[in-house]
Every structure is written in C-alpha cells, then in structure tokens.
Amino acid sequence: MIPGRRAAVLAAALASTLVLAACGSTADQQPAGEAGAGGVKTDKGVTDTTITLGVMGDNTGPFKNLGAGLNAGNQLWADDVNAAGGICGRQIQLEVVDHGYKADTAKTLYPQLEPKVLGMVQLLGSPVLAALKQNLIDDNLLAAPASWSSEVLNNPSIMMIGTTYDLEIVNGLAYLQQQGLLADGDKIGHIYIDGEYGGNGLKGSQYYAEQHGLTITEAKITSTDNDLTGIVTGMRGEGIKVLVLTTTPSQSASALAANQALGLNVPVLGNNPTFDPALLDSPAAGALGALYVAASSPPFSSETPKAVEVANEYKQKYPSAPVNAGVHTGYVEGMVWQAVLEKACEAGDLSRAGVATALTTLTSVKTDDLVTELDYSSPGAPPTRGVYIAKVDPAAEGGLTEVAPLFTASEAEGYKAPYQQ
Amino acid sequence: MSDTLVKPSSAQPAPAAPKRRRNWLAIAATAVGLVLLVLLPVIIGTEVAYLKVAQYILIGAVGGIGLTLLVGQAGQLSLAHPFFLLVGAVSYAVLSGEAEADLVGLGLPPVIGLIGAVAVSGLLGLAFAPVAGRLRGIYLGVASLSLVFLGLWLGQSLESLTGGTSSGRTPPTFELFGFAFANSEPAPTILGVAIQKQQRLWFLFLALAVIAYLLARGAVRSRIGRAWRAVRDNEAAAAAMGVNVTRVKAGAFVVSSAYAGLAGVMTALWLDLVKPDENEFTGNYSLTVAIAFLAIVIIGGLGSVPGAVFGAVVVYGLQQFFLLGANEFGWFADAEFGGLTAVVLSAFVYGTAVVLVVLFEPGGAAAIGRRLVGRRAPAPVPAAPGGRDTPERNDDDPRA
Numbered sequence: 001m002i003p004g005r006r007a008a009v010l011a012a013a014l015a016s017t018l019v020l021a022a023c024g025s026t027a028d029q030q031p032a033g034e035a036g037a038g039g040v041k042t043d044k045g046v047t048d049t050t051i052t053l054g055v056m057g058d059n060t061g062p063f064k065n066l067g068a069g070l071n072a073g074n075q076l077w078a079d080d081v082n083a084a085g086g087i088c089g090r091q092i093q094l095e096v097v098d099h100g101y102k103a104d105t106a107k108t109l110y111p112q113l114e115p116k117v118l119g120m121v122q123l124l125g126s127p128v129l130a131a132l133k134q135n136l137i138d139d140n141l142l143a144a145p146a147s148w149s150s151e152v153l154n155n156p157s158i159m160m161i162g163t164t165y166d167l168e169i170v171n172g173l174a175y176l177q178q179q180g181l182l183a184d185g186d187k188i189g190h191i192y193i194d195g196e197y198g199g200n201g202l203k204g205s206q207y208y209a210e211q212h213g214l215t216i217t218e219a220k221i222t223s224t225d226n227d228l229t230g231i232v233t234g235m236r237g238e239g240i241k242v243l244v245l246t247t248t249p250s251q252s253a254s255a256l257a258a259n260q261a262l263g264l265n266v267p268v269l270g271n272n273p274t275f276d277p278a279l280l281d282s283p284a285a286g287a288l289g290a291l292y293v294a295a296s297s298p299p300f301s302s303e304t305p306k307a308v309e310v311a312n313e314y315k316q317k318y319p320s321a322p323v324n325a326g327v328h329t330g331y332v333e334g335m336v337w338q339a340v341l342e343k344a345c346e347a348g349d350l351s352r353a354g355v356a357t358a359l360t361t362l363t364s365v366k367t368d369d370l371v372t373e374l375d376y377s378s379p380g381a382p383p384t385r386g387v388y389i390a391k392v393d394p395a396a397e398g399g400l401t402e403v404a405p406l407f408t409a410s411e412a413e414g415y416k417a418p419y420q421q
Numbered sequence: 422m423s424d425t426l427v428k429p430s431s432a433q434p435a436p437a438a439p440k441r442r443r444n445w446l447a448i449a450a451t452a453v454g455l456v457l458l459v460l461l462p463v464i465i466g467t468e469v470a471y472l473k474v475a476q477y478i479l480i481g482a483v484g485g486i487g488l489t490l491l492v493g494q495a496g497q498l499s500l501a502h503p504f505f506l507l508v509g510a511v512s513y514a515v516l517s518g519e520a521e522a523d524l525v526g527l528g529l530p531p532v533i534g535l536i537g538a539v540a541v542s543g544l545l546g547l548a549f550a551p552v553a554g555r556l557r558g559i560y561l562g563v564a565s566l567s568l569v570f571l572g573l574w575l576g577q578s579l580e581s582l583t584g585g586t587s588s589g590r591t592p593p594t595f596e597l598f599g600f601a602f603a604n605s606e607p608a609p610t611i612l613g614v615a616i617q618k619q620q621r622l623w624f625l626f627l628a629l630a631v632i633a634y635l636l637a638r639g640a641v642r643s644r645i646g647r648a649w650r651a652v653r654d655n656e657a658a659a660a661a662m663g664v665n666v667t668r669v670k671a672g673a674f675v676v677s678s679a680y681a682g683l684a685g686v687m688t689a690l691w692l693d694l695v696k697p698d699e700n701e702f703t704g705n706y707s708l709t710v711a712i713a714f715l716a717i718v719i720i721g722g723l724g725s726v727p728g729a730v731f732g733a734v735v736v737y738g739l740q741q742f743f744l745l746g747a748n749e750f751g752w753f754a755d756a757e758f759g760g761l762t763a764v765v766l767s768a769f770v771y772g773t774a775v776v777l778v779v780l781f782e783p784g785g786a787a788a789i790g791r792r793l794v795g796r797r798a799p800a801p802v803p804a805a806p807g808g809r810d811t812p813e814r815n816d817d818d819p820r821a
C-alpha cells in the first residue's frame with residue numbers, strides 16, 4: 001500500500017499546485033451599497049420592489065405552538081403592510097425557516113438565509129441566539145429576538161421588542177403588592193430553569209426583593225424536571241407568600257397543582273413562557289386560577305383595540321390554528337421593523353448599515369399599545385419597561401384575561417439591566 | 422497464519438503474495454476523492470450553508486471514529502461520548518481563551534489549546550477506566566451514561582469555566598502560525614472563491630479528520646488493534662496470549678475519549694460557542710448526541726473506520742441537508758402547523774437505517790460496501806469449531 005499512498009499524495013500535490021495557480025485575493029472586489037429606486041441606498045435583501053426579512057422560528061421543537069403563533073403574527077403584519085402599499089415603495093416578503101429550537105440546525109440554516117434578507121423579523125430561542133451572536137455582528141444583521149433576556153443586550157445587532165424577563169417579574173411583583181397580596185419583608189419563592197430565561201427572571205425577583213426587604217427561597221431546576229411537588233412542599237415550610245415561576249408550561253402546571261393540593265394557595269406569578277393555553281386541557285386545569293402572567297405584549301383576549309383587530313385577523317386567516325400570545329408578539333415585531341424601515345427610508349439608506357443607524361435614532365416607537373413606547377437610543381438598556389398583567393381564565397380566548405392594562409411600576413423604572421450604561 | 426501450516430513446494434517458487442498487487446482503481450478513487458474534498462469550497466462556491474453541513478459531517482466522523490474503535494474494536498459500549506465532547510470544548514476555551522470578568526482563561530496559543538483539550542479529554546477517559554475495566558456490555562453502557570448527567574451538572578455549576586447555560590462563552594479563534602481561521606480583508610481566493618472563515622475552517626476540519634482517520638486505521642491494523650479485538654472476543658484467551666487486559670481496555674477508553682475531545686473542539690469552533698446544555702435531552706452534549714453517535718457506529722458497521730465516516734454522513738449530514746433543501750426547493754412547504762417537516766423526515770430516515778442495518782446487515786455499511794466493491798473477501802472464519810461465522814467483524818481483514 002505504501003507506493004499507492006505515495007501516488008495518492010503525488011496526485012494531491014499536483015492538484016493543489018493547479019489550485020494555487022488559480023489563487024488571488026478579494027482586495028479589489030469590495031461590494032459597495034448601490035442606489036436603487038428612489039435614490040435609496042441598498043445592499044442585501046432589498047430590491048426595487050421588495051424588502052425581504054427573515055424569520056428563524058420553531059415549527060417542530062418544544063415551542064412549536066408559540067412559534068406557529070409568532071410566525072402567523074409576522075405574516076399578518078406583512079400582509080397588512082403590503083395591502084397598505086408597502087414600505088418605501090416596496091412590498092415586504094418573509095423568508096421563513098424552521099430550526100426546531102436547535103442551535104446546530106440554526107447554524108447551518110443561517111448562511112443560506114443571510115444573503116437573501118435585510119434583517120430578521122423574528123429569531124426564536126436563546127440557544128439559537130447565543131450560537132448566532134457572532135454571525136449577526138459579523139454580518140451587521142439586525143434581528144428581533146423572540147426571547148426576552150436582558151443578558152443579550154450587549155449585542156448591537158439585537159433589536160429587543162418589548163421589555164425583558166427581569167422587568168416583567170419586577171412589574172409583576174409590584175402589581176401583586178399594589179393589590180395587597182404581598183407586603184414588605186415577606187418571604188417569596190422563585191422556581192427557575194437554569195438558563196437564560198429562568199436566570200434573567202430571577203434577577204428581577206432579586207432586585208425587587210432588595211427594594212422591599214423580601215427574602216427569596218430560590219430553586220433551580222432544569223427544563224426537563226416535571227414534578228415540582230417536592231420543591232413547593234419545601235417552600236410551604238418556609239412560609240412563602242408569593243410563588244414566582246420562570247419555568248416551562250408543564251412545570252408551571254405541576255407547581256400550580258401542588259400549590260392547590262398542599263393547601264398553600266398563594267398567588268403565583270409568571271411571565272409569557274410560563275403559560276400555554278394547552279394547560280387548560282390538562283389535569284392541572286382546576287389549579288391554574290392562582291396564576292398571574294406579567295408580559296410585555298397583551299394576552300390574546302385583550303381589549304386593547306389594536307390587539308382585538310389582530311386577533312380577529314388571525315382567527316379569520318387561520319381558523320383552526322392554536323390561539324396564544326405569540327400572535328400579538330409576532331405582529332408587534334413587525335410593527336417595530338416597520339418603524340425602523342420607514343426611518344431608514346427617510347434617510348435614503350436601506351442598507352444594513354443604514355438600518356442599524358436608523359434604529360439608534362428611534363426614541364419613541366409607538367405600536368398602538370401592543371407594547372409600551374420603545375426607545376432604542378441607549379444600547380444595552382431594555383427599550384421599554386411596561387407590562388400587561390393577565391390572569392388565567394378558562395372562558396377567555398387564549399386562556400388569559402387582562403386584569404391590568406399596560407403599566408410600568410416605579411421599581412421597574414429604577415432597575416438597571418446588566419448591560420445598561 | 423495459514424502459510425505456517427502449508428509449506429509451499431520447493432520445486433515451485435513461492436507464489437508472489439497477491440496482496441502486494443496494487444489496486445490502482447482504489448488508489449485513483451481515493452486520490453480523486455481527496456482532491457474533491459480539498460476543492461469542496463470551490464465546488465460549493467457561495468452556498469456556504471452546504472459547506473457548514475460538510476464541516477458538521479466531519480465532526481460526526483471524528484467522534485464516530487473514536488466511538489467505533491471503542492465499541493466495535495474493543496467491545497466496550499459507551500454512551501459517554503457527549504461528556505467528552507463537552508470536556509474538549511470547554512478545555513479548549515479555558516486553555517486558549519482570554520480571562521474575562523468571571524471567566525477563567527489561560528490565553529495559550531490555540532494549537533496548544535487544541536492539543537491540550539484532546540489530552541484533557543483522554544486523561545478524563547483514563548479516570549473513568551477503572552469503571553470501564555470492571556463492567557461489560559449494557560452495564561458499562563448505563564454506567565457511562567452517568568457521565569452525561571455529570572457533564573450537565575458540572576456545566577451548570579462551573580460557570581467560570583463553561584460560561585454557564587445562559588450565554589456560554591465564545592471560544593478563541595483558531596490560529597496556526599499567525600494564520601487566523603476567521604474572516605479577513607482582503608481574503609485570498611482560489612479559482613475566484615474567497616477563502617474566508619468557513620472555507621478556512623473546512624480545511625482545518627478536513628486536516629483534523631484525515632489525521633484522525635489515518636491514526637485510527639493505523640491503530641486497527643497494528644498490534645494495538647489486534648489486542649483490542651482479542652480482548653473483545655475473549656478476555657481469558659487474550660490474557661493467555663500475553664495481552665494486559667486492564668491496560669488494553671483503559672487504553673481504548675482513553676483513545677476514544679481523546680477523539681471525542683477533538684470532536685468537541687471542532688463543535689466549539691463550528692458553533693462559535695461553548696455553552697453547556699440546559700437539559701439532558703436537547704443540546705450539543707446531550708443524550709440525543711449519545712444516541713446519534715451510537716447510530717453512526719451501527720449504521721457504519723461496528724468497528725469499521727470508513728463505516729463511521731459513512732454513518733456520520735447519514736446521521737449528521739442528512740437532517741441538515743434536508744433542511745437546506747426544504748428551504749431552497751420548497752419541500753414540506755405546507756407544514757406550517759406541524760406535519761411532515763425536514764426534521765421529522767430525517768429522524769425517520771436514520772431511524773429506519775438503524776433498524777434495517779440491525780435486521781438485515783449487522784455488518785452495517787462497511788459490509789455492504791465490501792460486497793459492492795466485490796473485494797475478494799476471505800471466507801468467513803468460524804469463531805470456534807461449529808461456531809457462527811463472524812464476517813461482520815470489520816477491519817479484522819488487514820486489507821480492509
């Protein structure tokens with residue numbers, strides 16, 4: 001075999017010589033922004049007639065219900081914009097891919113998607129976001145994440161839509177205290193999934209506890225622990241007054257069932273990912289009533305006029321699809337993109353750099369109260385701090401009824417996010 | 422060997438050993454294959470996504486080769502591969518990364534980091550060897566599974582090393598003698614294709630995979646491989662022939678762990694991220710990965726090094742390829758709210774492949790490949806008088 005191997009090496013060496021002869025350098029192939037229709041500068045994802053935005057969602061993974069809602073919300077927004085004549089004289093096109101909440105899949109799909117799009121209207125999942133962080137920065141590609149941790153705000157390519165998990169919890173606790181369900185010096189329990197989502201929620205509890213002299217009993221779990229009875233039993237022993245959850249829906253169901261079965265019966269606070277309307281068909285349905293959800297976007301059944309409008313459009317277009325809060329969130333992602341694109345169009349620059357610049361000049365994006373007014377002028381800080389409070393209600397569409405309209409607690413105003421300047 | 426028993430007649434010259442005859446066809450095919458692999462970035466051109474899949478396959482191949490040596494050659498079932506992947510990835514980040522706010526980093530040159538990560542993984546494999554030496558078969562499999570859970574817990578607890586499950590940490594860019602495996606301006610081009618980060622990573626991965634492949638083939642054909650197979654087939658007999666069973670078993674575990682460690686470093690470079698998993702079922706170092714590697718080894722044929730490469734193409738390549746095809750050609754376009762998607766389909770494909778292999782061709786792709794090539798396979802040798810033929814034990818054939 002030795003002579004054979006030598007022959008192979010020789011062949012490879014010959015071939016590589018040929019290849020090297022064809023080598024060069026990219027020094028003189030710098031692509032520059034081109035001026036398109038209406039004198040607007042463009043580079044990737046924008047033609048004279050269309051603006052293409054990417055969606056990296058989850059149709060097959062653990063968040064496929066929420067993911068379907070989000071994708072539908074994005075699409076409804078694009079349809080509405082296109083019906084109204086588009087943005088900057090161009091129609092919006094969405095390029096949708098499904099990564100199934102897997103970072104490795106997303107990493108492969110990204111280079112296929114990237115050259116086709118101006119930015120991403122939805123990028124779902126914190127593992128995916130973490131894996132694509134460097135890509136987004138390298139390509140100067142603006143993305144609206146469908147995950148709301150303030151830990152990602154050190155990435156200038158992230159356009160947070162709505163407020164972050166930590167602030168949702170701060171506002172939620174403030175609401176419970178306003179309602180007299182919590183007093184200074186009380187004990188509270190917080191069960192959280194180890195990871196970006198749970199950990200960021202815990203930061204909110206810790207901040208609020210500091211402000212009001214609360215003691216927190218913390219319990220860290222992984223996203224596959226499904227029986228929380230033992231933890232809740234321990235917390236009952238501690239005498240907690242409020243239980244905070246940043247957990248998956250099935251874990252919330254377990255905690256809520258234990259809350260009732262053990263006779264603890266304290267109010268339970270969660271945020272958007274804590275609840276899924278599908279829980280109303282689970283054995284824990286009877287115990288869900290104690291759950292308050294603090295979220296930056298409205299519940300599906302919200303009375304906010306724009307929310308009602310979007311909900312009706314959704315039911316008309318996807319009559320048999322699941323109903324959840326993702327629809328409004330997806331729609332509002334689009335609305336913020338719209339504000340950015342219009343600003344960039346005004347400045348005559350729809351290139352990626354132009355869009356990134358346009359974002360930082362936006363100080364008050366209004367979304368018809370789907371989320372509170374957004375301010376993108378200070379990178380590192382959450383763009384907004386307000387939330388809706390909803391309570392579980394089997395009679396309501398999407399399983400949640402709004403109990404407090406959009407509000408921002410004074411404690412939330414004073415909170416300093418991890419990367420806030 | 423038989424020639425010690427059958428004496429050639431002295432009247433006739435000993436027939437020239439037929440195995441010396443070179444198989445020019447195979448040599449040519451190998452050469453063409455290598456050239457194609459080297460030129461892959463040029464062939465793929467701007468469709469970098471496909472290059473990303475190809476890189477991913479090489480990760481599966483390196484890890485798969487390590488596992489096939491352990492499971493197929495040395496006969497030790499292990500599900501701990503993801504743990505050693507994690508160890509490799511984290512070691513690389515710690516050894517070569519810069520120390521930051523809450524992170525430990527030694528700032529060594531990336532080459533040293535890569536070699537060190539492989540060494541650390543191997544050493545941890547050695548630490549597990551006492552357990553591996555005492556257990557066999559499914560018991561060893563279950564015991565090794567505990568390492569995956571240990572990895573999950575350590576990954577979450579040792580945040581100063583792993584970066585934690587929230588955001589993880591960024592592995593240092595690989596560099597070789599000052600040449601960075603990252604984007605640069607201006608970039609060199611080959612036949613008009615810019616050789617940027619992904620193209621460079623491909624060459625790096627290809628080099629690592631070829632080295633890993635050749636080392637494995639070398640080990641299988643040498644005394645080490647024979648010792649592994651001897652221990653696998655009968656420990657008592659192996660001991661009687663002078664094989665130090667404990668040492669050979671430990672050695673196999675070390676080698677396999679080192680391969681997994683290398684695959685871990687490649688994973689970190691491929692993802693631009695070192696991040697421990699949030700739970701034991703999903704993620705890059707989870708049970709799913711343990712099963713995937715086992716599938717690679719089974720589909721490829723237990724113990725076959727080329728088979729492991731083929732298995733990696735099926736298991737690591739297909740899903741990603743389907744996904745890209747789905748977007749490019751609009752397959753599965755109607756699966757908006759569930760239904761048959763690329764992910765589901767590829768899971769079925771590799772699940773079916775495992776079942777078919779186990780049912781109809783326990784030798785896996787390697788056995789099928791041998792038959793297709795029509796190589797003059799030696800007659801199946803009964804393991805014992807009257808025993809079952811075991812042609813599926815691959816790579817016992819030194820010419821394989």
